[in-house]
Amino acid sequence: MHAVFASLPLVAAFLAVPQFLPQLARVRRTGTVAGVSWSWAALTSVNNAAWLAYFALSGFWTALVPAVSATVLAAWLALVLARRGGGAPKRPMVLTSVWAVVLATAAAVSGRVGLGSALTVAFLLQVAPSVWTVYRSRDTAGVSRATWLLIFGELLCWGVFGIHEADPRLIVLGATGVAASSLVLARVSWPCTTRLGGLVRRCCWSPGRGGAGRRRPGARATAP
Numbered sequence: 652m653h654a655v656f657a658s659l660p661l662v663a664a665f666l667a668v669p670q671f672l673p674q675l676a677r678v679r680r681t682g683t684v685a686g687v688s689w690s691w692a693a694l695t696s697v698n699n700a701a702w703l704a705y706f707a708l709s710g711f712w713t714a715l716v717p718a719v720s721a722t723v724l725a726a727w728l729a730l731v732l733a734r735r736g737g738g739a740p741k742r743p744m745v746l747t748s749v750w751a752v753v754l755a756t757a758a759a760v761s762g763r764v765g766l767g768s769a770l771t772v773a774f775l776l777q778v779a780p781s782v783w784t785v786y787r788s789r790d791t792a793g794v795s796r797a798t799w800l801l802i803f804g805e806l807l808c809w810g811v812f813g814i815h816e817a818d819p820r821l822i823v824l825g826a827t828g829v830a831a832s833s834l835v836l837a838r839v840s841w842p843c844t845t846r847l848g849g850l851v852r853r854c855c856w857s858p859g860r861g862g863a864g865r866r867r868p869g870a871r872a873t874a875p
Contacts (some may be wrong), residue, residue, distance in 0.1 A: 652689070656811070656815040659808045659809070659811055659812040659815075660711060660713040660714055660808070660809075660812060661713055662747035662804075662808050663713075663717065663805045663806075663808035663809050663812070664713055664714065664716055664729050665804040666716050666717075666804045666808070667717030667718075667720060667721060667801070667805045668716060668720045668723070669720075669801070670717075670720070670721060670802060670805065671701065671720075671721065671724035671725055671727070671728055671798060672798075673795040673797035673798045673801070674728060674747060674794075674795040674797075674798040675724070675727065675728055675731065676685070676795070677793065677794075677795040677798075678728075678731055678732075678735070678793055679731075681792055681793060682860065683790070683792050683793045684731075684732050684735050684736060684793045685788055685789075685790035685791060685792045685793040685794075686784060686785045686788040686790060686791035686792065686793050686794040687732060687781075687784070687793045687794055687841070688780040688781045688783070688784040688785075689729060689732045689733060689743060690742055690743040690746075690747065690780035690781075691737060691780045691784070692725050692726075692728040692729035692732055692749065692780035693729040693739075693743070693744070694745045694747055694773075694776060694777040694780070695721060695725035695777055696721070696723075696726040696729060697747060697750060697754070698724050698754075698770070698773045698774065698776075698777050699718050699719075699721040699722040699725065700718075700722045700765060700824065701754040701758070701769070701770055701773065702714070702718050702770060702773075703715060703718035703719060704721060704758060704766060705720055705763060705766050705767055705770060705820075708763040708766070709763060709809075712731045715800060717805070719818075725859045731817070736792045743780070747779045750773075750776065752768075753769060754766065754769050754773070759768040765824075767820045768820075770820055770823075770824070771820050771823045772859075774806075774823070774824050774827045774828060774831075778827065778828070778831035778832075778835075778846050781831070781835060782831055782835060784832050784833050785838045785839065786834075786838055791838065791839050792825060794835065794839050796836060796839055796840065797875060799832045799835045799836050799839070800832075800836065802828060803828070803829060803831045803832035803833065803836065805828070806824060806825050806827075806828025806829055806832065807825060807828075807829050808825075809821050809824055809828070810824065810825015810826055810828070810829060811825065813825055814823075823839070842874075
């Protein structure tokens with residue numbers, strides 16, 4: 652049984668290395684970034700750079716390759732989104748820079764422990780913009796299901812491994828990642844259509860008054 656748990660970082664690495672390639676391919680193929688958050692891509696790159704340092708300090712050598720891959724590919728995705736969106740959004744760019752400084756300061760002052768403490772909330776900050784964007788978007792055509800399935804699988808592995816190793820940081824990472832990816836996959840896979848006679852009217856999720864969500868019909872109606 653110990654061998655099974657010990658293999659989880661390898662499985663996570665296998666799932667994580669190509670993680671952002673489907674998202675990059677989808678943006679290139681469809682020509683749209685609808686539903687994809689720039690903040691998510693930028694924070695993913697910053698946080699994985701920090702996880703790279705944490706894994707190195709912890710001796711989790713198998714985790715270094717996926718951390719490097721996520722850092723580089725997420726940064727590439729952020730650049731693609733900025734280019735297609737007319738530039739990086741200024742406020743999220745400033746907030747991402749501030750968060751990078753916080754992580755660097757935590758590592759410099761308290762080493763592995765301080766960095767790990769900061770990283771317990773890092774993934775929540777990372778995925779929150781993506782969940783928020785995908786649920787507010789009328790169109791989610793730019794979101795790759797394959798990328799989020801890989802994220803789900805990777806972080807499920809880290810969560811289980813964290814339980815085995817009694818590492819609260821990995822447990823929080825796994826639980827947050829599984830929850831967030833499930834929410835994104837549910838929204839993207841949601842059959843958001845209503846049938847009206849012989850037509851299918853496409854719908855979306857949009858915020859209602861008081862912060863509640865509601866479904867509204869889109870402008871187009873297509874034959875089934």
